[in-house]
Amino acid sequence: MDREEELRDSVDSGSDYVFHTGFRNDDGELEETSHSSMDTTRLQNAINEALKLREAGNQAFRAGDYKLSTQIYGDASYDIVHLKGLRHLGAIPSDDWKFVQTITEMQFKVYSNEAASWLKYESYIPEDGEVSRFQKALARTGRALEALEDHPTAWKPGDGEMAKLLYRRALACEGLDDYDAAFVEVEKAHQLAPKDVMICSLQSKIDKVRQ
Template sequence: MTPQPFRFTDLPSELRNRIYHLLLAALEEPEDFSTSPLVTVPKTITRAKHHVQTSILAVSRQIHAEAKDVLHRENKFVKFGATLAMPNVRVLKSLIKSKRVPVFTTDRTVMDRFNGHVISYALLERPTDLPKSSFYCLISHRHLDLFCRGLANAEIATPGFWTNITHTITLCAPYQISPSAATSHQGNLVAPFCRHLRGLHAVLVRGEIDHSLATIVAERLKALVSEDPQIILENLAALKEAGNDFFRQGDSRMCSESWARACMEIRRVRGGAMWKTLTSDPAFARDLTELYFILNLNLSQNTIKNMEGHSNHPDLVAELANSALIALENAFEGLSDCHSYWQPSDAQMAKLWYRKSKTHRLCSDYGDALQAITFAENLLPDDAMIQQERRTIKSRMP
């Protein structure tokens, strides 16, 4: 029997669209770091990996029309550019790396030649005494949500980050959209900004967008979120308890993630415009400050446990030690303008110095370890664990 030719157009439209997607719009997802013992930030920006096969566009008029629709609908691009003070550019890059946002290119020359984007998003900082630097990247619109989630942490990383920065969001129309669907399409394009960004000081929304929608988006991005102090504390307590449960189960990564999220949320509240209003309640300021201290102590304890489990990997131990010491420093410094509301007890401070000593000892920094355990001993001279730690350090000193 003579083989019959396969007719691609006889396939159901759902299957044809799936094939078009695989050929024209598929992106490889970033590497999964979920098995890492602790939450880590990559050293470089994640590169988008894609393999577009455009030859199917030349098969027939019908296939060309169908495939072109998928190509345009699913390959939406966003141009991003920022000209800021150099320290702020470093923060910005760190936020993008931390969310592992896939980036097609950071070459401005390449981006200037490309006109197939649906959004241009620009950050411009007003003149300062600090030297300026620029950063550009091209991302897929499907990752704009992830990108904006990263930017939402800017005020956590640097309180007041947005104060002198103007955000310009420009919608473009590289391909035709029917007038009846235009407003809905524009709303979908800007939705990630509205979901994640708040409290911006200066926002311009322009281009191929309905004027009333542009006004609504700009006002929403500038609006402050009114926060209930009781709900804040309840959410933080839930994250703390979730971390405790993971710690008891031996899930180091998830307990660190829960406690770190709680600490980030506290820093977000601390850097927000509602901070002065919230801390007008002494009970809230007291509870938040104590919780921040305890969370950072917990993070240090979990990291020390990981150090002990990786004693044969000195490079990893050194990296973990840095994380533990940062957590202890955060606990020590706390929320500086809330010290009048709450101070750690001698027992809590002894625990901090004990963990600092243990961190240094595991890195063979015996001089620093001995100094830290001496501070702990001065606070709790009869504590058995502190005395044992002193003996361990002494036995290993040259």
């Protein structure tokens, strides 16, 4: 596996989450809300199922089954968006910041992984009305960034994770022959990971095309 494949094949697993039916008071103590234990269990199970889906997608990706991994990542992202919607509907305490942090991280990583999967899914043939795999990959990276914008202080990816996402955006733009946009994305990735060989390689490749 070369370095470019290594970056695209390095999918993120994320962390576990424990749901709390309460909030922190001024003394930092957890106070219970009116949510029942059944609600708590149901929400915890829903989060766990979304995490299991993401890991199943990771396993399919590592096995080289990119058709399956894109499908599973899509299912996982749908479930995560549904969980996020429950908070807006009041089914989850609005001040459960741990939940917000976890959902933000989950969205970012699932969308980033799904983008990587679309980039590798070379046998994909769009049906009538469907867009190319590069357009799908670019859209997924955009959604990952939107997840961060929704709650800017909730959770932030490390430089390596963000560089990986920007690199994937650059690859998607390159696949769409949008070399100016690819240049912008790979430059941002290079700022975060200036010594990364494959980012430098893509940067050089795009520079030559734009000359």
